[in-house]
């Protein structure tokens with residue numbers, strides 16, 4: 001089974017800009033969809049890129065201004 005690492009920036013700016021919501025969305029999506037991939041979900045520290053946050057990193061690729069629509073697309077591409 002392919003394995004992916006998803007890191008969610010838990011710095012205060014990304015958190016306030018939507019990563020709390022994004023984290024909840026991710027957890028529910030992984031729980032409710034039968035993904036044929038293994039996902040390691042971890043928190044990340046602020047990487048000083050706050051102005052275009054919230055940030056999510058998938059296999060070390062950075063995504064800016066992440067919201068639920070973007071997240072859903074990212075997750076569907078992993079399937």
Ligand code: FES
Pocket residue numbers: 009010011012013014015045046047048049050053054055
């Ligand atoms: S809080 Fe996420 S990059 Fe700074």
